[in-house]
Amino acid sequence: xxxxxxxxxxxxxxxxxxxxxxxxxxxxxxxxxxxxxxxxxxxxxxxxxxxxxxxxxxxxxxxxxxxxxxxxxxxxxxxxxxxxxxxxxxxxxxxxxxxxxxxxxxxxxxxxxxxxxxxxxxxxxxxxxxxxxxxxxxxxxxxxxxxxxxxxxxxxxxxxxxxxxxxxxxxxxxxxxxxxxxxxxxxxxxxxxxxxxxxxxxxxxxxxxxxxxxxxxxxxxxxxxxxxxxxxxxxxxxxxxxxxxxxxxxxxxxxxxxxxxxxxxxxxxxxxxxxxxxxxxxxxxxxxxxxxxxxxxxxxxxxxxxxxxxxxxxxxxxxxxxxxxxxxxxxxxxxxxxxxxxxxxxxxxxxxxxxxxxxxxxxxxxxxxxxxxxxxxxxxxxxxxxxxxxxxxxxxxxxxxxxxxxxxxxxxxxxxxxxxxxxxxxxxxxxxxxxxxxxxxxxxxxxxxxxxxxxxxxxxxxxxxxxxxxxxxxxxxxxxxxxxxxxxxxxxxxxxxxxxxxxxxxxxxxxxxxxxxxxxxxxxxxxxxxxxxxxxxxxxxxxxxxxxxxxxxxxxxxxxxxxxxxxxxxxxxxxxxxxxxxxxxxxxxxxxxxxxxxxxxxxxxxxxxxxxxxxxxxxxxxxxxxxxxxxxxxxxxxxxxxxxxxxxxxxxxxxxxxxxxxxxxxxxxxxxxxxxxxxxxxxxxxxxxxxxxxxxxxxxxxxxxxxxxxxxxxxxxxxxxxxxxxxxxxxxxxxxxxx
Numbered sequence: 001x002x003x004x005x006x007x008x009x010x011x012x013x014x015x016x017x018x019x020x021x022x023x024x025x026x027x028x029x030x031x032x033x034x035x036x037x038x039x040x041x042x043x044x045x046x047x048x049x050x051x052x053x054x055x056x057x058x059x060x061x062x063x064x065x066x067x068x069x070x071x072x073x074x075x076x077x078x079x080x081x082x083x084x085x086x087x088x089x090x091x092x093x094x095x096x097x098x099x100x101x102x103x104x105x106x107x108x109x110x111x112x113x114x115x116x117x118x119x120x121x122x123x124x125x126x127x128x129x130x131x132x133x134x135x136x137x138x139x140x141x142x143x144x145x146x147x148x149x150x151x152x153x154x155x156x157x158x159x160x161x162x163x164x165x166x167x168x169x170x171x172x173x174x175x176x177x178x179x180x181x182x183x184x185x186x187x188x189x190x191x192x193x194x195x196x197x198x199x200x201x202x203x204x205x206x207x208x209x210x211x212x213x214x215x216x217x218x219x220x221x222x223x224x225x226x227x228x229x230x231x232x233x234x235x236x237x238x239x240x241x242x243x244x245x246x247x248x249x250x251x252x253x254x255x256x257x258x259x260x261x262x263x264x265x266x267x268x269x270x271x272x273x274x275x276x277x278x279x280x281x282x283x284x285x286x287x288x289x290x291x292x293x294x295x296x297x298x299x300x301x302x303x304x305x306x307x308x309x310x311x312x313x314x315x316x317x318x319x320x321x322x323x324x325x326x327x328x329x330x331x332x333x334x335x336x337x338x339x340x341x342x343x344x345x346x347x348x349x350x351x352x353x354x355x356x357x358x359x360x361x362x363x364x365x366x367x368x369x370x371x372x373x374x375x376x377x378x379x380x381x382x383x384x385x386x387x388x389x390x391x392x393x394x395x396x397x398x399x400x401x402x403x404x405x406x407x408x409x410x411x412x413x414x415x416x417x418x419x420x421x422x423x424x425x426x427x428x429x430x431x432x433x434x435x436x437x438x439x440x441x442x443x444x445x446x447x448x449x450x451x452x453x454x455x456x457x458x459x460x461x462x463x464x465x466x467x468x469x470x471x472x473x474x475x476x477x478x479x480x481x482x483x484x485x486x487x488x489x490x491x492x493x494x495x496x497x498x499x500x501x502x503x504x505x506x507x508x509x510x511x512x513x514x515x516x517x518x519x520x521x522x523x524x525x526x527x528x529x530x531x532x533x534x535x536x537x538x539x540x541x542x543x544x545x546x547x548x549x550x551x552x553x554x555x556x557x558x559x560x561x562x563x564x565x566x567x568x569x570x571x572x573x574x575x576x577x578x579x580x581x582x583x584x585x586x587x588x589x590x591x592x593x594x595x596x597x598x599x600x601x602x603x604x605x606x607x608x609x610x611x612x613x614x615x616x617x618x619x620x621x622x623x624x625x626x627x628x629x630x631x632x633x634x635x636x637x638x639x640x641x642x643x644x645x646x647x648x649x650x651x652x653x654x655x656x657x658x659x660x661x662x663x664x665x666x667x668x669x670x671x672x673x674x675x676x677x678x679x680x681x682x683x684x685x686x687x688x689x690x691x692x693x694x695x696x697x698x699x700x701x702x703x704x705x706x707x708x709x710x711x712x713x714x715x716x717x718x719x720x721x722x723x724x725x726x727x728x729x730x731x732x733x734x735x736x737x738x739x
Contacts (some may be wrong), residue, residue, distance in 0.1 A: 053073065053074075053077070053079075053275075053279075053281065053297075053299040054071045054072065054073045054074075054077075054299075055071075055234060055242055055244075055273060055281070055297075056079060056081050056094070056281075056295075056297050056299075057069075058081075058083040058085070058090060058293065058295060059081075059083075059090060059092060059104070059106065059127065059147065059155075060079065060080075060081035060083070060090065060092025060093070060094045060104050060106060060297075061092075061094055061102065061104055061127060061129060061145070062102075062129075063184075063232075064184060064232035064234060064244050064245075064246040064269075064271075065232070065244055065246045065248075065269045065270075065271045065285050065287065065293075066246065066248050066250060066269060066287065067161075067184070067186070067192070067230045067231070067232055067246055067247075067248055067249070067250075068129070068143070068145055068147075068159055068161050068186065069143075069161060069163045069182065069184040069232070069234075070131070070140065070141040070142055070143035070161045070162055070163035070184065070186075071141070071143075071163055071182070072096060072099065072100070072102065072129075072131055072141075072143070073094070073096040073102060073299070074096060074301055074303070075096055075098065075099045075303075076095075076096060076301055076302050076303060076648075076650060076654075077094075077095070077096040077299055077300070077301045078093070078094075078095050078299065078300045078301070078656070078681070079092075079093070079094040079095075079297060079298065079299045079300075080092070080093055080094075080297070080298045080299075081094065081295065081296070081297045081298075082295065082296050083293065083294070083295035083296075084293060084294055084295070085262075085285070085287055085291045085292065085293030085294075086255065086261050086262035086287075086291045086293075087110060087111040087112060087113075087261050087262070088108065088109070088110045088111075088255070088261065089108070089109045090106055090107075090108050090109075091106065091107045091108075092104050092105070092106040092107075093105050093106075093679075093701075095656050095681075097648065097656070099131075100130060100131040101128070101129065101130050101131070102128070102129045103126065103127065103128050103129075103658075104126065104127040104128075105124070105125075105126055105679055105701065105703075106124070106125050106126075106127070106148075107122065107123075107124055107476075107477070107482065108122065108123045108124075108125065108155065109121070109122050109123075109482065110122075110123075110255070110261065111261075112259070112261065113254075113255070113259045113261065122477070122479055122482055123148075123154055123155065124477065124703040124704075125147075125148035125149075125154075125155055126148070126149065126150070127145065127146065127147045127148065127149070128145070128146050128149065129143055129144070129145040129146075130143060130144050130145070131143050132144055132160075135163070135164065135165065139164075140162040140163055140164035141162065141163050141164070142160065142161070142162045143160075143161055143162075143163075144158075144159070144160050144161075145157075145158065145159050145160075145161070146158055146222065147159070147190070147191070147192075149217060149218065149222065150216055150217040150218050153190070153218050153221060154254065155191060156190045156191065156218060156221060157188055157189060157190035157191040157192040157193070157250075158188065158189045158190060158192075158222050158223050159186050159187065159188040159189070159192050159230075160186060160187055161184060161185070161186030161187075162184070162185055162186065163182055163183065163184040164182070164183050165180055165181065165182045166180070166181045166182075166183070167179070167180065167181075168180065168181050168235065168237070171237035171238065179235065179236055179237040179238060180235070180236045181233070181234070181235050181236075182233070182234045182235075182236075183231075183232075183233055184231055184232045184233070184234075185229070185230070185231040186229070186230055186231065187227055187228070187229055187230075188227060188228060188229075188230055188249050189201070189204070189222075189223050189224065189225055189226070189227050190204065190221065190225070191250045191251075192228065192230060192249050192250055193225060193226045193227040193228045193249060194226065194228070194249070194250060194251035194252075194253055195228055195248065195249045195250060195251035195267060196228055196229075196249065196267070197226035197227060197228040197249075198227065198228060198229060199226070199227055200225055200226045200227065201223060201224055201225065201227065202224050202225065203224065203225060204221055204224040204225025204226070205220055205221060205224070216667065216674050228249035229247075229249060230246075230247055230248055230249040230250075231246070231247050232244065232245060232246035232247065233245045233246075239275060240274060240275045241272070241273070241274060241275075242272070242273040242274075242275075242281075242283075243271070243272055243273075244269075244270065244271040244272070244273070244285075245268070245269075245270055246268065246269045246270075246271075247267050247268055248267050248268075248269060248288070249267070251264065252264050252288075262288070262290055262291050263290045264288045264289070264290070265288060265289030265290050266288055266289030266290075267288070268288075268289070269285060269286065269287040269288060270285065270286045271283055271284065271285035271286070271293075272284055272285075279298055279299055279300055280296065280297070280298050281296070281297040281299075282294075282295070282296050282297075283295045283296075283297075302650035302651075302652055302654035302687070303650075308690060309686055309687075309690055309691070309692065310690050310691060311691075311692050311739060312354065312355065314355070314386065314387050314390050314738070314739065315351065315387075315390045315391060315393075315394050316390075316428070317390055317393050317394075317424045317425055317428045318393070318394065318425075319425040320398045320421075320425065340364075340397075341362070341364050341455055342455060344362065344364060344395055344396065344397075345359065345362045345455050345457075345458075346458070347395050348362060348371070348391055348392065348395045349457060349458065351391040351394060351395060352373060352387075352388065352391050355377070355384075355387040355388075355391070356376065356377030356378070356692065357373050357374065357375060357376075357377065357384055357387065357388060357391075358373060358374035358376065358457065358460070359371065359372075359373055359457040360372040360373055360374060360408045360411075360450075360456065360457050360460065360499070361450040361454040361455060361456045361457060362454065362455050362457075363450060363451045363453050363454035363455070364396070364400065365400075365453075366399055366400070367399055367400060367401050367402060368400065368401075368402040368403075368404065369392055369396050369400050369402070369403055369404070370403075370404040370405075370406060370416075370450070370451070370454070371388060371392055371403070371404070371405055371406065372406040372407075372408050372413065372450060372454075373388050373405070373406070373407065373408060374407075374408055374409070375407055375694070376694060377692045377693065377694065378692050378694065378736075379652060379653035379684050379686055379692070379693070379694055379733075380651065380652070380653070380732075380733030380736045381407055381724050381725045381729060381730055381733065382730050382733040382734045382735075382736050382737045383692075383733065383736040383737065383739050384407065385405055385407070385417055385730065385737060386736070386737035386738055386739060387739075388405050389403055389405060389419055389424060390424070392405075392421075393421055393424055393425070396421075400421065401420060401421050401422065402418065402419075402420060402421070403418070403419045403420075403421060404416050404417070404418055405417045405418075405419065406446045407725045409721045409722075409725075410496075410499075410500060410502055410548075410550055410716070410721075411496075411498070411499030411500035411501070411550070411551075412500060412550045412551060412552060412558065412721070413446035413447065413448065413449075413552060414446065414721070414722055414725035414726070415443060415444070415445070415446055415582045415725050415726050415727075415730075416443070416444045416445065416446040416582075417441060417442070417443060417730070418441065418442035418443075418444060419437075419440075419441055419442075420440065423437060423440045423441075424437075428738070433738055434734055434735050434737055434738060435734075437737060437738075438731065438734050438737075443582050443583055443726075443727040443730070444582060445555055445556055445581065445582050446552075447552075448551065448552030448553070448554075449552075461496060461497065461498050461499065462495065462496060462497045462498070463495070463496040464493070464494070464495045464496075465493070465494055466491070466492060466493040466494070467490075467491075467492050468489060468490070468491050468492075469489065469490050469492070470487065470488070470489055470490070471487065471488055471489065471490045471508065472485060472486070472487050473485070473486040473487075473513070473515065474699075475515045475518060475532065476701065476702075477703065477704060478518050478519055479519070480518075480519065481514070481517075481518075484513075484514050484515045484517070484518055485513060485514065485515070486510050486512070486513030486514075486515050486536065487510070487511055487512055487513060488508060488509050488510040488511040488512070488513070488539075489508075489509050489511065490506055490507070490508050490509075490543070491506065491507045491508075491509075492504070492505070492506045492507075493505055493506075500549055500550055500551050501547070501548070501549055502547070502548045502549075502716070503546075503547045503548075504544070504545075504546060504548070504715070505542070505543075505544060505545035505546070506542075506543040506544050506545075507540070507541070507542060507543065508540070508541045508542075508543045509539065509540050510539045510540075510541075513536070515532065515533065515536040516533060516536040516537050517533075518532065518533040518536075519533065520533055520534070521533075521707075522671070523671055523706060523707045524669055524671070525637045525639070525665065525669065525670075525706075525707040525708060526609060526611075526636075526637045526638065526707060527707060528569070528570075528597070528609075528636035528637050528707050528710050529569070529636070529705055529706070529707050529710045530705060530706060530707050531569075531600070532705070534600050535568055535569060535600055535602065537600065537601075538600070538601050538602060541568065541601070541602035541603075542565060542602055542603060542604070543567070543568055543602070544564070544565050544566060544567055544568075544715065545564050545565045546562055546563060546564030546565060546566060546571075546715065547562070547563055547564055548560065548561065548562040548563075548715065548716055549561045549562075550716065550718070553577070556579055556580060556581045556582075557577065557578070557579055558577070558578040558580065558718045558722055559575075559576065559577045559578075559718075560574075560575065560576045560577075560716060560717070560718055561573075561574070561575050561576075562574045562575075562714055562715065562716065565598065565604075566595070566712055566713060566714050566715065567712065567713040567714075568598070568602050569597060569598055570595040570596065570597055570598060570636070570712045570713075571595065571596060571598055571606070572593060572594045572595035572596050572610075572712075573593065573594050573595075574591065574592070574593040574595075574712070574714045575591070575592050575593075576589060576590070576591040576592075576714075576717065576718055577589065577590050577591075578718040578719060578722065580619070580719070580722050580723070580726065582726045582727055583726070583727045585620060585621035585622075585623075585728055586618070586619070586620055586621075587618070587619035587620075587719060587722075587723070588616075588617070588618055588619075589615075589616070589617040589618075589619070589718065589719060590614075590615075590616050590617070591614050591615055591617070591633075591714075591717075592612070592613075592614035593612070593613050593614055593712055593714070594610070594611075594612055595610065595611060595613060595636070595712050596609070596610040597609040597610070611634075611636060611637075611638055612634065613633070613634050613635060613636055613711070613712060614633050614634060615631040615632060615633030615634075615643075615711070616631070616632050616633060617629060617630065617631045617632075617719070618630045619719050619723070621723070621728045623728075624648075625648050625649050625650055625651070625732060626646060626647070626648050627646070627647045627648075627649065627657075627723070628644075628645070628646050629643075629644075629645045629646075629647075629719075630642060630643070630644055630645075631643045631711075635661075635663060635708070635709050635710055635711060636707075636710045636711065636712060637665070637707045637708060637710060639663040639664055639665045639708055639709065640663060640664050641661055641662050641663025641664060641665075641709060642661065642662060642663075643659055643660070643661040643676075643709060643711075644659065644660055644661070645657060645658065645659035645660075646658060646659075647680075649732070651732050651733045651735065651736070652684065652686070652687055652733075653682070653683075653684035653686065653687070653696060654681075654682065654683055654684065654687065655680075655681060655682045656679075656680075656681045657679065657680050657681070658677070658678070658679045658680070659677065659678060659679075659680070660675065660676065660677035660678075661675060661676040661677070661708070661709030662675060662709075663675075663708055663709050665708040665709075669708075670706055670708045671706050672704050672706065673702075673703060673704040673706060675708070675709070676702070676706065676708055676709035676710070677702070677703070678700055678701055678702035678703065679700070679701050680698065680699065680700040680701070681698070681699060682696045682697065682698040682699075683696055683697045683698075684696040685697065
C-alpha cells in the first residue's frame, strides 16, 4: 500500500510549461485541425467540433486493451476510466497535462489476492507518459512511459511504444474522412517484460516498498531486467465502433502464480468498443483466453464545454457621435453640478445589477470616471470588466473619455484597468476586437481607498446574507472500505459591517455518512489531520466562525488578518501580507498563524495542542495557464520544510494541479506514503450548468492522508483573490471581454 512520487511529475511540468501550448500540425487532436476556425489573437478558446476521443486501455491510458499505445489525448483532456476483469477493478484519473505529457492516478482493487495481509488488496499508483516525437507521413508516433513507477512496484513497468495510423474505408455508419486503423508495437520492462522476454538489460532489483511504507521512486528498477515485445491493432470503421486485437507481454505472475485470480492461457486479447455518447465510451473484451472484461471511459475537456454558456446580451457600445451631438457640444459644465453624479451612479448601479455586478463606488470628473465594482458572477474577470466598461459607456456624459475600472474583493481593490472610451467605440465590431483592445489597454495598481470625491454604492453596508446548501464530504483509501462519504446540509451566514470586514460562520448537519466508521490513526506525529474518524462522530458541528479584515497597506501590497475557528480542526489567529505588482508574474507572500486544535465535538472548546506555524511563499505565473508555487516554513505538526506545486488553469476556470512536500520528518516517522503529495482539480459550475457562476467543484486527492507537511485551512487567502484580476489573469480570459 503506497503512492507514487510527485516530484518527478512536477519537475517535468515546470520544464515543459513554456512549450505546453505548441500546436500539433499532424495529430487529429490538435484543436485548430479539428475543423476549427483559428482563434483570434488574445483568445484561448476557439470554437470547434472535436473528433472522437482517444481510446483508453484497462490502465486508463491511451492504448489497446491491457497494453499502451503512443497515442495522446487532446491537450487538457480529463479522463475517468473504470475497468474490471478476473476479480480486478481499476479506477483511473488521467489528464493530458501538456500536448506531449499525460499523468494518471489509479486505485486498483484485487479480490482474494491475499497479499501483504489483505484478503482484498488495494493498490494506489501513478503513471506518466511522454511523447518523444509526433507522427509523420511515413514515421509513427513514439512515446515513453513509466507505469506505477514507485511504491510497491506491483504494477511497475516501463515501455517505449510506437503507433501509426492509416485511413480505411468507412463501414457501418458515418465516419469523418473514412475509417481509421492504428497499428501499435512496443518493448516493455517490468510487468511488460515478463512474458516471452527476448533479452535483459542488467538485473531488475526487487523494490523494498512492497512490504514497507512505499511512496518513493524506484529509480534503480527503471528500464532494467528482462524486456519483451507487445503490440496491437485497433480499427475504427466509423465514429462509433472500435475493434481491438492485442498481443500482451504481461505474464501476470502475481495474479496467476502467487495467487489464483485467473488462468492465463493466451497472450492474445480481443475487444469491441462503442462510443455511447459524446463523452462516454463503453467496451467489452475477451482477455488472455479465459476472461471476460468490461470498461467505461468518460472524457471531458475544458475546450469542449459540456453546455454552452448562456448569458444576457451585453449593452452595445453606442458611439457618442450618434447621440451627443457634434464634438463642440461635449462641454464639461455638467461636472460643476453636484447633483449630477448621484444620478449617474444610480443609473449605472441598475445597469450593472442587470449584468450581475455590484457598484462599490463611482468617482466622476469632467474627463475621467473611476468605477469600483464587485464581480460575484463571472469566472473570467475580463467578462465582468467588458460589461462594466459598456455600462459606463452607456451612462457617462460625452466628455468622459477615460475609464478606470477597479475590481474589488471584500472591499479590497485588486487592480486598475484603464480604457479609452473612443477605443471601445472604434473596436467593438473590429474583426480582431479582443486583441486590438488589449493592445491599447493599461494596467496599474489601484489605490487602497476610493478618492475623496467618490460616491459609495447605495445600501451596500452593513450587509447580511445567508445560504442553505447541501454538502458532500468524501474520504478515500481506507483498506476496509476504499470510499466513504458524508452528506448533509450547511447553513452559512456572513455579515459585512464595512468594506474589508467580514464576519462569517457555517453550521453543518450530517444527514447520512460512514466516515465515522473509518480506521483510527496510527501516526507517531501529533494528530493534526489523521483523526478524521474521531472528528466525524458528531452529526451537528460548527465548521467555522471567524472575523476577517483585508486591506491595502501600500503600493503593490495586500494584507489580511483573520481570527476565530478557521476550520473543523483548528482555530486561532492568522495574518498574511502579499507583494504582487499588477503587471508582474511574480508574487511574494508571508503568513503567520498561532493555532489551537479544536475539540472533537467541533463546538467552542479546544484541546491542549497549540503551535506557531507559517510560511514564506513565492508565486510565479509561467504563462500558458501554468502557476508554480513554493511555500517554505513550519507546518501544523511542528515539522519544517517546503511544499512545491504546479497548477494549470484554463480560461474558462477548469484547473488541474499537483503538489508534494519535503520536511525534516523522516520517511519512517511520516509513515505510509513516505511524504505528502497529491493532485487537485476544479471544475467551474458554469461549464456544467450553462449559466455564469464563480462557484466550482473542487477536489484534492492524497494517496494517503498523514500528519506531516499539513497546513491550516484559512478562509480568504490572498493570492487566489488577487492573481485573476491582475494583468496575466485578465489576459488569460481576455477573449471574453466582449461577451
